[in-house]
Structures are given as C-alpha cells and as structure tokens.
Amino acid sequence: MLGVNVWRSVLGVDRATVIESVVEDESGFVVARVRLRRDARLCCGRCGRVARRYDRGEGRRRWRALDLGTVPCYLEADAPRVDCPEHGPTVIRVPWARHDAGHTYAFDDLAAWLVTHTAKSTLCQLLRIAWRTVGAIVDRVVADGRGAQDPFDGLSRIGLDEISYKKGHRYLLIAVDHDTGRLIWAAVGKTKATLETFFDLLGEQRCQQIRLVSADAAEWIAEVVHARCQNATLCTDGFHVVQWATDALDQVRRETWNQARRGGMKAFADELKGSRYALWKNPENLTERQQGKLAWIAKVNARLYRAYLLKEQLRAIIRLKGSDAITMLKAWLAWASRSKLPAFVELARKIRKNRAGIEAALTHNLSNALIESTNTKIRVLHRMAFGFKKPEHLIALALLDRGGYCPPLPGRTTPQPTHG
Ligand SMILES: [Zn+2]
Numbered sequence: 001m002l003g004v005n006v007w008r009s010v011l012g013v014d015r016a017t018v019i020e021s022v023v024e025d026e027s028g029f030v031v032a033r034v035r036l037r038r039d040a041r042l043c044c045g046r047c048g049r050v051a052r053r054y055d056r057g058e059g060r061r062r063w064r065a066l067d068l069g070t071v072p073c074y075l076e077a078d079a080p081r082v083d084c085p086e087h088g089p090t091v092i093r094v095p096w097a098r099h100d101a102g103h104t105y106a107f108d109d110l111a112a113w114l115v116t117h118t119a120k121s122t123l124c125q126l127l128r129i130a131w132r133t134v135g136a137i138v139d140r141v142v143a144d145g146r147g148a149q150d151p152f153d154g155l156s157r158i159g160l161d162e163i164s165y166k167k168g169h170r171y172l173l174i175a176v177d178h179d180t181g182r183l184i185w186a187a188v189g190k191t192k193a194t195l196e197t198f199f200d201l202l203g204e205q206r207c208q209q210i211r212l213v214s215a216d217a218a219e220w221i222a223e224v225v226h227a228r229c230q231n232a233t234l235c236t237d238g239f240h241v242v243q244w245a246t247d248a249l250d251q252v253r254r255e256t257w258n259q260a261r262r263g264g265m266k267a268f269a270d271e272l273k274g275s276r277y278a279l280w281k282n283p284e285n286l287t288e289r290q291q292g293k294l295a296w297i298a299k300v301n302a303r304l305y306r307a308y309l310l311k312e313q314l315r316a317i318i319r320l321k322g323s324d325a326i327t328m329l330k331a332w333l334a335w336a337s338r339s340k341l342p343a344f345v346e347l348a349r350k351i352r353k354n355r356a357g358i359e360a361a362l363t364h365n366l367s368n369a370l371i372e373s374t375n376t377k378i379r380v381l382h383r384m385a386f387g388f389k390k391p392e393h394l395i396a397l398a399l400l401d402r403g404g405y406c407p408p409l410p411g412r413t414t415p416q417p418t419h420g
Helices: 006-010 105-117 120-125 131-148 192-208 219-230 236-260 266-273 276-280 287-298 302-320 322-337 342-353 355-364 368-384 391-402
Strands: 014-022 030-036 054-055 060-068 071-078 081-084 088-091 157-165 170-177 182-188 212-214 231-236
Touching: 006 014, 006 030, 006 368, 014 157, 030 060, 030 236, 054 120, 060 105, 060 192, 081 212, 088 355, 105 131, 105 391, 131 391, 170 192, 170 368, 182 391, 192 219, 212 219, 212 355, 219 231, 231 236, 231 355, 236 266, 236 302, 236 342, 236 355, 266 287, 276 287, 276 302, 287 302, 302 322, 302 342, 302 355, 322 342, 322 355, 342 355, 368 391
Parallel strands: 030 071, 157 212, 212 231
Antiparallel strands: 014 030, 054 081, 060 071, 081 088, 157 170, 170 182
C-alpha cells in the first residue's frame, strides 16, 4: 500500500486529503476518495468567495484524473453546495478541478496541450475521450486563462481580419496584437456590429490607447475604427495587398489560357494549366519542375511573365518596408499602369485609392506574417474543429492555439531534466 503522501503527489491533489484508493471491481478503474482539508473553508465554485454551507448538493461526484500507468483513474469526493451571496446555491470550489468540469486540472491541461500538438484521433484514443468532450475542455481552459489575465490590457498596435470558413459562407472576424503576436479576440460575422462588440469589450479608455490598426481595405472596418479609436492610424495590411496582386495575376493566366484554347493551341493551353502553382508560389519555395515551368512561361508568353514579375515586385516592396519601399511603390504604380494588362491597370487604381493606408503600413513596419499565419492556422483548425457543432468551439480552439492559452504539460511548469 502506497503512503498517503505518495498518493497525494501521484494524483496531483496536494491541497486535499486522500482518504483511500481502491481498484473498483466492476470497472477495474482506480478510484481515489478525497476530501478538502479539515481547515479548508467552503467557497463558491463560480466566484471563489467564502460562503456558508447550503446543502449536500447531489452528493458524491467523480472527476476523471490522469491514468495511473495504463489504468483510468477517478477522484471521488463530496460536492456540497454553498449559499453564495451573488450566485445563490452553488457547488463548492475544489482544488483539483475547474468548476462544472468532469475532469481534473491535470487532465484538462493534458487534453488542451495535446489538441494543439497532435492529431485529433491520436488524442481521442490516447485519452479515451470523445471529441465533443475535447471541445468542452478547450472552452473552459481558455475561459480560465482569459479570466486570470485581461487579454485586452496594454493594446497599442492591433490587426483586424476577416477569415472565411465553410467555403466562404461563414466568417470570423479576428483581432491580433502586433506586439505579442497573439490572437486576442474572434467572433462570428463580418459586419460593423461584430466589430463594435470588440471595441465595446475594450471600453473607451483602451480604445484611445490604440495607435495603429492594420486591416484589409474594407470601408466598414475603416468607418468603425475611425469612430472608435480616434488616436489610431489605419494601415492596409500588406498580406491583403499581395493577395490582390495574386488575384490579378490569376486573371491574366486565365485570359491567356482561354485565348490559347480558342486559338486552337491545345498543347500550349494544357501546359499552361499546369503552371498555376509555379506562378502562385514564392520563388524561393519553387520545386525544380516549377522553376522550369516559370522559365518556359518567360520564353513563350511575355505578357503572362510580365504579370508574374509585377506580382513578385509588389511582394518584394511590401516585404521591404520603410521609405525605400514607398519610393519603389511609386515606380511600381507607373509600371503597372503602363503594363497593358487590364487586371494590373485596375490593381494600380485600387492601390492608389488605398495608398495612404498602404504607405502607413510600410512606414510603421507592421508584420504581415502575423495576419497571414493566423489566417492560415485558423483554416487548419477549422478542419480540425469539424465535429464541433458550434463556431464558439472553433474560436476557443483558435484562442488556445494562437492566443497563448495552451497550458504546459501537467507537472512541467518549469523546464525539467530529461531522463534517459
Ligand atoms: Zn459566487
């Protein structure tokens, strides 16, 4: 029989008393009966305020704890209710689990850590839980983290973006903090009202402290930002500007392909069809075959290659930033306007229209990578969140992963030596 102290340590209940541990006959599970220490005062499970005992609640309850070796383990304890002045009769706070949770802190944290580090099926098999349980765990871990520290304190440079999911039918509006690189807020929708809720959460004073806001060029975003954050300069996010150029290039590629097809140049059209990725990808990421494609385009179709160069040049300018980038942008606009490519003439017009915002982004050196990577990651998470019924779970998952709420592995809050 293990000593009581060893059990406390193994179960991670150092602030409770272990009464006994048994292997349950029918299930084969280890069940550890625990209780609050004798000197512990009863507190409301929701607010933590000390309160008077109300009744015994629903009696004994169980919480799933970390497995002991290969055996599932549960903690079992009385869960009386207190009469909270604010919340009325509420189950007491226990030191081993979050309020209303069926799992211990350690179990929740392990599940939350795994969800951001491994595949969905691996997690469910390893922990022997359903995916919807994971959704509930993620929700409470994130809510707990956001309750402990206000995520909106000290904001000064933020980025806003709309992310489409469900094949463009649904949108999330997100806010990132350019200083910490974290996702700080997300909500379903992409209307002025959606954005208003974010600034409502911030409150008047914190809105006035915001100096820079990066976003795509949507007018409705500009309107709300100007109305709510009077001290902020609005920057057009470079990631979106590059996207516009990619779209213009794609238009030229399609035109060229259609012309080739109609002109009876089938072989040429086919070859062109396979060149999409070579044109899309950043040159440093091209495979050898794609590099070959690009060289072929340069040789056989000067018009399409010019479109490619225009896109790449604009991308280089956006990455360069600073006053050199602003000078180069001026030259680029002249080149695009003279390019005889309607898609790029149109793009030059759009960039001129948004020039103040684009130049502000170049001047203030805001990172496009943050918006871009958040955007990409949320799409990945959306695929993962398939099976979660509500978008709120997707939001919690995104905040867990990109908002800095992923807990360390249980028992490893400080770096530990590795053994063997
Ligand atoms: Zn309370």
